[in-house]
Amino acid sequence: MVNYRPTKAIIDLAAIEKNLEVFKKQAGKAEVIAVVKADAYGHGVVEVSQRAIASGIRFLAVATPDEALFLRKQGIDTRLLVLGATPEAFIPVAQQEEITLAAISLAWLEMASKAANPKLRPLKIHLKIDSGMRRVGVFPEDTEQAINFIRQNHFSFDGLFTHFATADEESGALFQQQVKEMRAVIASVSDPSVMIHVSNSAAAIMHPDLAYDGVRIGISLYGIAPSAYVENQMAIGLTPAMSLETEIVHVKKVKAGEALSYGATYRAKEDEWIATLPIGYADGMLRGLQGQEVLVRGMRMPVVGRICMDQCMVKLTEEFPIGEKVTLIGKQGNEQIRMEEWAEKLDTIPYEVPCILTKRVPRIYC
Incomplete structure (x- = not known):
């Protein structure tokens, strides 16, 4: 498929x-x-x-x-x-x-x-x-x-x-x-x-x-x-089996003072590069993850504005091209975002994180 x-x-x-x-x-x-x-x-x-x-x-x-x-x-x-x-x-x-x-x-x-x-x-x-x-x-x-x-x-x-x-x-x-x-x-x-x-x-x-x-x-x-x-x-080592990835599908410069997403809960403090990612709460990226960071070129960047059903926005450090890989869970460069980090943000346990990722997110096996 x-x-x-x-x-x-x-x-x-x-x-x-x-x-x-x-x-x-x-x-x-x-x-x-x-x-x-x-x-x-x-x-x-x-x-x-x-x-x-x-x-x-x-x-x-x-x-x-x-x-x-x-x-x-x-x-x-x-x-x-x-x-x-x-x-x-x-x-x-x-x-x-x-x-x-x-x-x-x-x-x-x-x-x-x-x-x-x-x-x-x-x-x-x-x-x-x-x-x-x-x-x-x-x-x-x-x-x-x-x-x-x-x-x-x-x-x-x-x-x-x-x-x-x-x-x-x-x-x-x-x-x-x-x-x-x-x-x-x-x-x-x-x-x-x-x-x-x-x-x-x-x-x-x-x-x-x-x-x-x-x-x-x-x-x-x-x-x-x-x-x-x-x-x-524990004295044993465990290896995480799941990572979650997407790509930037849209980039724009938002002017200082402009609001983003539903409810206008975030306003740009200065002119900011904002990327749109094709993942939202219908995929399991719940609204409580607003403010959670993602990885772009091994750098942490925050999710800003309310997470939508199918999309969310990220504040970039600079303009990145459409198609740029974004890691939401997993390793990129020297950085790593673990399921435990999502769980802490959502005030829940790590067990819940992989279970809330819906069938709309395809599982790719390697």
């Missing part, structure tokens, strides 16, 4: 492979589960999944049944876990497609037992334990009841897992409580065929002793640290 607009997200699949190798080494004998939910955090689920599998990954995780089924339809036949809730209608589909589902409550297990087709292979189950996140999962004290129910019905009990709420924070009270809860649960499961996985990216980085049988690597698969605290503490 030809893309006539110069705005694009460039995905470095070699960087993703490099990050996978880092976590394989970090995890030791534990298996690395590549989390590719939300279109692989905006990086492109098919391409990322294919590269992960080519790199030796044998287990992927997604958030929804639709994401799992999409991967199956794209020819991805490796082990596949749905981390979130799954409705009744999907149970026989999961059996047919060999998709593993998270058992998120006793009520869900009862529903799934009735929905499962006894003529198909047993439904693959990973039992989710709510050790403190309070999102989904069986309470630790109900683990034995849940396991007994699984073993008495048309299920295959393949795994047990939890999710840490504060593994990326310095304060460790809740994290330590969750670890304590899970150690007690794990001690009660004597079946070595049941895969135990409790670590997300942050826990895999900060607490390699909790690797057990597997670690789920999500945000850090894409070269992004789970938090500033983890980044400052």
Whole structure:
């Protein structure tokens, strides 16, 4: 497909492979589960999944049944876990497609037992334990009841897992409580065929002793640290996989005192060269990024005026030609703009940044 607009997200699949190798080494004998939910955090689920599998990954995780089924339809036949809730209608589909589902409550297990087709292979189950996140999962004290129910019905009990709420924070009270809860649960499961996985990216980085049988690597698969605290503490190196680029499509000199864009929120303090870029909030460059800098010839230059749906304006240091490359996220010369910088500007977390880039921005793979 030809893309006539110069705005694009460039995905470095070699960087993703490099990050996978880092976590394989970090995890030791534990298996690395590549989390590719939300279109692989905006990086492109098919391409990322294919590269992960080519790199030796044998287990992927997604958030929804639709994401799992999409991967199956794209020819991805490796082990596949749905981390979130799954409705009744999907149970026989999961059996047919060999998709593993998270058992998120006793009520869900009862529903799934009735929905499962006894003529198909047993439904693959990973039992989710709510050790403190309070999102989904069986309470630790109900683990034995849940396991007994699984073993008495048309299920295959393949795994047990939890999710840490504060593994990326310095304060460790809740994290330590969750670890304590899970150690007690794990001690009660004597079946070595049941895969135990409790670590997300942050826990895999900060607490390699909790690797057990597997670690789920999500945000850090894409070269992004789970938090500033983890980044400052971690002993491993991550390589960002996404950069965002466009080109100047229009340049004009604005006179001192003239206003720019909607609401006239910016006025030129002197005669200024202003460039228009073909990217706006419909692409994921939200209005809150007004004032954020971009890179032109390795120099930082600010976005001025309100960001429009499809375009935004940048104050240049001098006149630059139409077609000049502009980097919004990534490296140019000796400068770099990281997703963390956008996140700070938007008062959010880096996870959100690649996910808000819309489908209108083509992903180009290298």
